[in-house]
Amino acid sequence: MKETVIDAHNLSKIYDEKTIPVYALNNVHLHIQRGEFTAIKGPSGSGKTTLLNMIGGLDNPSGGFVEINDTNITALKGNRLIDFRLNNIGFVFQSYNLIPVLTAKENIEFIMLLQNRPKEEREKRVAELLKQIGMEDKVDKRPVELSGGQQQRVAVARALAPKPQFILADEPTANLDSIAAENLLDVMLKLNKEENITFVFSTHDQRVINRARRVITLEDGKIVADTAPTKIEHLLYEK
Numbered sequence: 442m443k444e445t446v447i448d449a450h451n452l453s454k455i456y457d458e459k460t461i462p463v464y465a466l467n468n469v470h471l472h473i474q475r476g477e478f479t480a481i482k483g484p485s486g487s488g489k490t491t492l493l494n495m496i497g498g499l500d501n502p503s504g505g506f507v508e509i510n511d512t513n514i515t516a517l518k519g520n521r522l523i524d525f526r527l528n529n530i531g532f533v534f535q536s537y538n539l540i541p542v543l544t545a546k547e548n549i550e551f552i553m554l555l556q557n558r559p560k561e562e563r564e565k566r567v568a569e570l571l572k573q574i575g576m577e578d579k580v581d582k583r584p585v586e587l588s589g590g591q592q593q594r595v596a597v598a599r600a601l602a603p604k605p606q607f608i609l610a611d612e613p614t615a616n617l618d619s620i621a622a623e624n625l626l627d628v629m630l631k632l633n634k635e636e637n638i639t640f641v642f643s644t645h646d647q648r649v650i651n652r653a654r655r656v657i658t659l660e661d662g663k664i665v666a667d668t669a670p671t672k673i674e675h676l677l678y679e680k
């Protein structure tokens with residue numbers, strides 16, 4: 442059964458409204474169902490990061506609102522928004538953003554520590570995630586001892602640790618070579634297929650676009666194309 446996880450209504454974003462306004466998003470409507478693997482593409486400056494920031498509650502729209510599982514996050518303020526993000530949304534960034542002094546295990550565990558999850562639960566979840574990203578042997582390595590691809594896989598595991606509603610990834614393969622990008626996509630697609638994890642990511646990378654199940658194209662802050670999955674892909678979707 443389909444379940445809407447992200448519902449963006451009539452979103453617009455105007456930066457520098459009082460000086461020289463930049464219309465970064467223009468009346469965008471977007472609905473994402475649980476289990477989607479969706480790429481947002483578009484030329485530089487078309488509004489991809491702005492859209493992800495709105496969906497992730499990292500910035501406020503100038504107009505419209507975003508519902509995550511029926512919670513209007515645009516209306517949430519302060520600690521309520523921070524708590525909602527922590528518990529519901531996983532973020533993956535182009536530059537990995539791992540904490541340099543922490544090991545792979547500690548980076549993955551970090552958000553669960555903020556959530557005061559019991560030690561036993563944390564250890565179990567970290568072990569499970571390290572296995573899923575194929576990095577059980579790197580548990581005690583610090584980011585500097587890992588390749589870019591390995592760091593990004595740890596970043597995906599960290600985002601998944603608190604069992605969020607979905608993962609938002611802003612250009613996750615931008616700093617990776619072809620092999621590392623393919624490996625990361627393999628891990629993300631496996632998590633999508635086997636655990637029904639919802640991924641929404643922005644990308645310029647054709648290799649990533651080719652493997653997405655739904656591709657949304659932005660131009661000048663507007664959705665100009667939204668390719669639905671083919672019939673066969675749709676069946677896979679509904680599995």
Ligand SMILES: Nc1ncnc2c1ncn2[C@@H]1O[C@H](COP(=O)(O)OP(=O)(O)OP(=O)(O)O)[C@@H](O)[C@H]1O
Pocket residue numbers: 456457463464465483484485486487488489490491492
């Ligand atoms: N904080 C900001 N202040 C002012 N203008 C901004 C800000 N952030 C983005 N913009 C402008 O908003 C528009 C959309 O930017 P955005 O970063 O969302 O595009 P993008 O598609 O993610 O680009 P890229 O692919 O280069 O990352 C651009 O014109 C950009 O210059």
